[in-house]
Amino acid sequence: MQEIHASQVRPPFYRDERVLGIFSQLLVVIIVVGLGLFFYNNMITGLREKHNIAITFSFLTQTAGFDIGESLIEYSRERTYLRAFVVGLLNTFQVAVLGIIFATALGIFVGVMRLSTNFLVSKIAAVYIDIFRNIPLLVLLIFWAQGVFLKLPRVADAIVLGDAVYLSNRGVAIPWGIPTESWSTYLIILGAGIVVGAGLAYFLREQGKRTGRMPLVTLWFIVTVAAVGLIGWIVLPQPMTLDVPILEGFNTQGGKILSQQFMALLSGLIIYTAAFIAEVVRAGIQSVSKGQREAATALGLTAAQTLRLIIFPQALRVIIPPLTSQYLNLTKNSSLAIAIGYPDLFAVAGNTILNQTGREIEMFTMIMGTYLSLSLLTSLLMNIYNRRIRLVER
Amino acid sequence: MTTAAGTPTDRSVLPVTERYTLLGWLRRNLFSDLFNSLLTLVALASILIVARLLLRWAFNTAEWGVIPANFNLIMRGQYPAIEAWRLWLVIYLLGTVVGIVWRLIVGQFNTTARVLVAIPLVLMLIPFFSMGTRLYLLITAVASFAGYFIAGYLPILHRGRAAVYFVIAYLVVMLILLRGVGAEDGSLPPVQPILWGGLLLSLLLAFFGITLSFPLGVLLALGRQSRLPAIRVISVIYIEFIRGVPLISLLFMGQIMLQLFLPDGFPLVDRVLRALVAITLFSAAYTAENVRGGLQSIPRGQYEAAQAVGLSTYQSTIHIILPQALRAVIPVLVGQFISLFKDTTLVALVGIFDLLGIARTIIANPDWLGTQQEVFAVIAVLFWIFSYTMSFASRRLERRLGVGQR
Numbered sequence: 164m165q166e167i168h169a170s171q172v173r174p175p176f177y178r179d180e181r182v183l184g185i186f187s188q189l190l191v192v193i194i195v196v197g198l199g200l201f202f203y204n205n206m207i208t209g210l211r212e213k214h215n216i217a218i219t220f221s222f223l224t225q226t227a228g229f230d231i232g233e234s235l236i237e238y239s240r241e242r243t244y245l246r247a248f249v250v251g252l253l254n255t256f257q258v259a260v261l262g263i264i265f266a267t268a269l270g271i272f273v274g275v276m277r278l279s280t281n282f283l284v285s286k287i288a289a290v291y292i293d294i295f296r297n298i299p300l301l302v303l304l305i306f307w308a309q310g311v312f313l314k315l316p317r318v319a320d321a322i323v324l325g326d327a328v329y330l331s332n333r334g335v336a337i338p339w340g341i342p343t344e345s346w347s348t349y350l351i352i353l354g355a356g357i358v359v360g361a362g363l364a365y366f367l368r369e370q371g372k373r374t375g376r377m378p379l380v381t382l383w384f385i386v387t388v389a390a391v392g393l394i395g396w397i398v399l400p401q402p403m404t405l406d407v408p409i410l411e412g413f414n415t416q417g418g419k420i421l422s423q424q425f426m427a428l429l430s431g432l433i434i435y436t437a438a439f440i441a442e443v444v445r446a447g448i449q450s451v452s453k454g455q456r457e458a459a460t461a462l463g464l465t466a467a468q469t470l471r472l473i474i475f476p477q478a479l480r481v482i483i484p485p486l487t488s489q490y491l492n493l494t495k496n497s498s499l500a501i502a503i504g505y506p507d508l509f510a511v512a513g514n515t516i517l518n519q520t521g522r523e524i525e526m527f528t529m530i531m532g533t534y535l536s537l538s539l540l541t542s543l544l545m546n547i548y549n550r551r552i553r554l555v556e557r
Numbered sequence: 558m559t560t561a562a563g564t565p566t567d568r569s570v571l572p573v574t575e576r577y578t579l580l581g582w583l584r585r586n587l588f589s590d591l592f593n594s595l596l597t598l599v600a601l602a603s604i605l606i607v608a609r610l611l612l613r614w615a616f617n618t619a620e621w622g623v624i625p626a627n628f629n630l631i632m633r634g635q636y637p638a639i640e641a642w643r644l645w646l647v648i649y650l651l652g653t654v655v656g657i658v659w660r661l662i663v664g665q666f667n668t669t670a671r672v673l674v675a676i677p678l679v680l681m682l683i684p685f686f687s688m689g690t691r692l693y694l695l696i697t698a699v700a701s702f703a704g705y706f707i708a709g710y711l712p713i714l715h716r717g718r719a720a721v722y723f724v725i726a727y728l729v730v731m732l733i734l735l736r737g738v739g740a741e742d743g744s745l746p747p748v749q750p751i752l753w754g755g756l757l758l759s760l761l762l763a764f765f766g767i768t769l770s771f772p773l774g775v776l777l778a779l780g781r782q783s784r785l786p787a788i789r790v791i792s793v794i795y796i797e798f799i800r801g802v803p804l805i806s807l808l809f810m811g812q813i814m815l816q817l818f819l820p821d822g823f824p825l826v827d828r829v830l831r832a833l834v835a836i837t838l839f840s841a842a843y844t845a846e847n848v849r850g851g852l853q854s855i856p857r858g859q860y861e862a863a864q865a866v867g868l869s870t871y872q873s874t875i876h877i878i879l880p881q882a883l884r885a886v887i888p889v890l891v892g893q894f895i896s897l898f899k900d901t902t903l904v905a906l907v908g909i910f911d912l913l914g915i916a917r918t919i920i921a922n923p924d925w926l927g928t929q930q931e932v933f934a935v936i937a938v939l940f941w942i943f944s945y946t947m948s949f950a951s952r953r954l955e956r957r958l959g960v961g962q963r
Contacts, residue, residue, distance in 0.1 A: 180870075188787035195791055202818040209817055281593050282586035283600040297944035298937045299899035301906075302913055306933035309920070314930070495803040502906055513809055523813050531802045538801035 206524070222520050223248070229515055231506045233422055244516055251511030252533060258425070258507060259494040259537075262432040266493060267486075269433060270440025277445045288441065295438035301499055303435055308427035308503035315423075319413055327407050329415050335426050336408035339419035349395050349402035356391025360384045424505040428497065436493045443489060447482035448474065479552055487545035491538050498534075508533060614930070623928040624935055625685035627919050631935070634754015634910045640746070643734045644757065645693050652677070652697040654727040656704025661713065661720040666705065669953075674698055735761075750829040754910035756939060758829070762911065763898040766836045770897070771890075773837065774844025775883075779874065781845065782852050792845070799842035804835070805903055811835035812907045832904040840897045847889045851882035884958055891951035895944045902940075912936055 176182045210216055223245040230240050235253045238246060276288035295303070313332055316322065321331035329336040364384040371377035396402065408418030451474050459469040500507035501514060509530060517526045587597040624631070633644055659670055677694040680686075686694075713719045737747035753761065780792030799807075811831040819826075826834075855878055863873030883890070905914035916936045920929050 184785050188785045191791065192787050205820050206817050209821060212821075279596070280586070280589070281596045281600070283604070284596050287600055287604065293945065294941065297895070297899075297941045297948070299902040299913070299940050301902040302916075302933060302937050302940060305913070305917070306929070306937065310929040310933050491800075498803040498805050499903075499906075501805070509803065509805060513806060517813075523817070527806065527810055527814065530806055534803060534806065535798065535801040 210524075218524055220525055222522055222525075227516070227519075229519065231511060232504070233425065233506060244520070247516060248508075248512050248529065251506060251508040254506055254511075255494075255497055255500075255508040258429055258432065258497045258500070258505070262429055262436065262493050262497065263490050265429075265433045266436040266440055266489075269437035270489075271444050273437055273441035274444030274448070277441060278448060292438045292441050295435055296442070298435075300431070300435045300496055301502060304428065304431040304499055304503055307431045308424065312423045312427045317413075318410070318415060321410065321415070323410075327418075329408055329410065331415075332423060333415075334420050334422040336415040336418045336420045338405055338407045339417075340403040341406050342403050343401055345399045345402045349399055352395035352399075353388075353392055356388045356395070359391065360387035363387055422505075424500070424503050427503055428500050428505045428507075432493055432496060436489055436496075439489050439492075440486065443482055443485045444478075446485075447478040450481045451477045476552065480549075483545060483549045483552070487542060487549075490545070491541055494537055494541065495534065619931050619934075620928060621931060623919065623925045623931055627915075627925070627932075628685070630755060630915050630919065631912065632755050633757045634915055635752040636748060636754065636757065637752070640737075640748060643737075643745075645696075647731050647734050648693075648697050649700045650727060650730060652701035653704035654723055656701040656706075657708040657723050658720045660705050660708035661716040661723075670705075674701055677701075750827050751909070753829065755915045756912050758910070759898075759901050759912040759940075760943075762829075762833060762836065762901040762904065763894075765833055766840055766897050766901065767894050769833075769837045770840035770844055773841035775848050775879070777841060777845035778848035778852060781849055796842045796845050799839055800846070804839050804900055805906060807835040807839050808832060808903055808907050828907070829904075829909055832907060832909055836897065836901065836904075839900075840893070843893050843896075844890065847886050847893055848882060850889065851884075851886035852878065854885050855881055887955055887958065888951055891947060891954075895947050898944060898947070899940065912939065 173179070210218070224243050226240075227242055227244050227247045228240050229247070231238055231247060231250050233254065234250045235257060236246075236250060238250050273288045273291055276284050277292065279285045279288075312334075315330055315332045318329070318331040318333055321329040321336075323329055327338045361384065364380045367378050367380050367383055371380070406417045406419075408415045408420075410416075455473055455477065456469060459473040464472065497507055498509040501510040504510075506515075512526055512530050517523060520526070588594045629638070629641075633641065636644065655673065659673075663670070677697040681691045681694045711719075734745075735748065735753065736750070737745045739745055739747075741747070777792050777796060780788045781796065783789050783792070811834055812828065815826060815831050815834070816823075859877055859881065860873065863877040868877065901911060902913040904911050905917060908914075910918065913936060916932050919925055919932050925932075
């Protein structure tokens with residue numbers, strides 16, 4: 164009798180992994196596609212029969228007819244819906260970019276405080292982190308807007324900081340630069356400075372690679388640009404004048420007024436996100452093993468050199484991925500602006516435009532598409548950066 | 558028997574532990590050098606300033622009268638006062654079930670159990686509670702004691718399984734009690750979920766959001782790691798789409814568009830349920846990413862070993878891979894659950910009166926104008942207590958399961 168080797172026996176088809184795999188995939192695809200078609204079909208027939216409308220984006224060119232509290236570009240109620248959408252988008256951008264910058268700064272500060280050997284300093288940071296990580300952002304934002312910024316005194320009794328910043332329930336008035344005719348020339352000079360600085364930085368880096376002694380490239384770059392900027396400022400006849408707000412009767416004149424809603428949203432986002440970034444920074448710095456610091460000291464590196472060349476580059480690798488998701492969270496969280504009346508993308512598009520036009524499907528497609536591309540773009544940029552600083556392995 | 562020299566129990570070979578005097582501790586931690594001393598002084602000054610501001614506000618400026626006056630609203634929203642006994646019954650039963658489950662799973666009346674029983678007793682001390690409320694709280698404490706002792710005499714073979722059945726039974730009874738059955742004039746008249754509110758609704762949304770999104774998230778994570786391309790692609794698209802958009806857009810979509818997707822004549826889905834669906838779908842994508850982290854941390858050898866001993870894909874996933882993967886990501890998952898709990902506040906923006914929604918109606922009430930600080934401070938503290946307890950519990954659980962130790 165011939166012996167049959169186990170590998171020659173084919174299992175019955177209902178226990179064959181390959182057949183099962185194909186079958187289960189088919190099943191899932193059919194269910195998902197079927198559900199999608201079912202929803203789509205219901206939506207199309209529902210729209211046609213009940214409201215007699217088809218899906219179209221042509222309404223975007225119609226006149227919006229509503230005002231928006233604040234805008235980075237010129238806007239009035241005679242402009243189109245599309246323009247209003249862009250205004251909202253830019254407002255979201257503004258809050259997100261400023262929020263990311265300040266939250267990173269505050270987060271690093273608190274994270275380093277948390278690692279301080281000073282007991283009190285470390286505990287203060289711990290309390291800050293534990294408080295703000297465990298309170299809902301929306302509660303914080305509304306508290307901030309209605310309990311703090313709205314409770315500031317009237318303009319006439321505004322809190323004045325250093326004769327230049329006025330805090331009142333209308334918002335915060337700060338000094339602001341006003342460009343003069345020579346401003347465009349100054350910008351060109353500044354651009355030239357950046358080009359020169361970048362060239363110098365490239366040269367220094369190449370030289371550093373050749374000689375093995377890397378100079379402080381970034382510092383040189385900043386010094387060069389600052390020097391050129393300073394020279395330009397002195398040579399040109401005042402490229403920008405400073406406009407300081409002053410109190411006149413019941414209002415402030417001049418300067419720039421940051422609205423109460425904007426300030427509440429921005430500061431709320433910064434305070435909240437900084438608590439999370441602090442934890443990310445702390446974990447990153449702690450992830451660098453003690454031996455690295457000891458080895459650096461043994462090699463004769465100074466404390467500053469150890470931090471710059473040994474600790475920081477290694478910590479950064481651990482920090483970047485979670486930091487990216489914090490940036491994404493901040494951007495998405497800025498949509499809570501709707502709760503405190505700041506006209507961001509979601510408040511303008513998902514609320515005002517949608518309520519006026521009744522175009523649910525079109526508006527939600529646009530909103531979600533925008534947020535999705537913002538998220539994907541941020542992840543893409545951070546991934547590129549992450550790849551650059553990644554540990555090069557064999 | 559005496560312990561042999563050299564074993565860790567022998568005190569003589571242990572390293573000498575430095576004994577700090579208070580002064581020594583201060584010098585070491587606060588005044589080790591000039592810079593450190595300066596830091597200490599700055600820190601002390603800022604603590605004093607903040608503490609002074611807070612205390613002055615709490616004892617002089619704040620008008621706390623708004624809290625006792627609206628306490629029922631904060632706790633249960635628009636839930637009819639006549640039916641409030643049902644909520645108390647739900648709480649008694651919760652106490653009992655916690656007692657039973659504690660006996661079945663933990664088995665001893667340890668410190669944590671004492672703390673749990675102390676909660677209703679401590680709540681009795683809140684000054685503005687009526688005698689009735691205090692009595693009900695006392696009953697809750699007694700009920701949890703009773704549950705603990707009764708469970709000791711129950712003839713139960715599979716303790717873990719019995720605990721699960723008790724919890725499921727409790728959830729069913731709870732939902733029936735809350736929602737009500739039968740006619741309007743019956744003994745248990747229905748209460749529409751839109752009337753549920755306050756802390757009650759926040760906790761319910763968080764609990765059901767967590768329990769529903771967790772299995773979905775695990776499935777999605779397995780799908781993303783699957784060898785089958787179609788399943789992988791669908792999971793990836795779902796996860797990345799949901800993670801790319803803000804929750805509030807999903808909530809609005811749920812309120813405005815869900816009905817559009819359903820066939821004509823489909824009964825109107827309850828607003829609260831629509832919000833719960835949005836929260837669950839949203840949270841599942843994040844849970845999936847966290848679980849994927851755990852799955853990726855499992856060495857290949859575990860999969861191969863499971864295959865070698867003849868386990869099927871299903872068996873090795875359930876018995877070998879998932880238990881290890883989930884244990885590795887407990888802290889991240891609890892963090893995710895905490896953020897889900899915090900995210901439930903967003904339902905206040907779509908016209909549902911959870912804790913935050915109720916707070917907004919209270920400060921809009923002309924009788925309580927200008928009480929934003931007091932009301933929001935209380936709301937924030939309530940949220941903080943629950944979130945912090947969750948993260949505290951997770952740290953305890955982590956230690957018990959020995960994450961990172963075996």
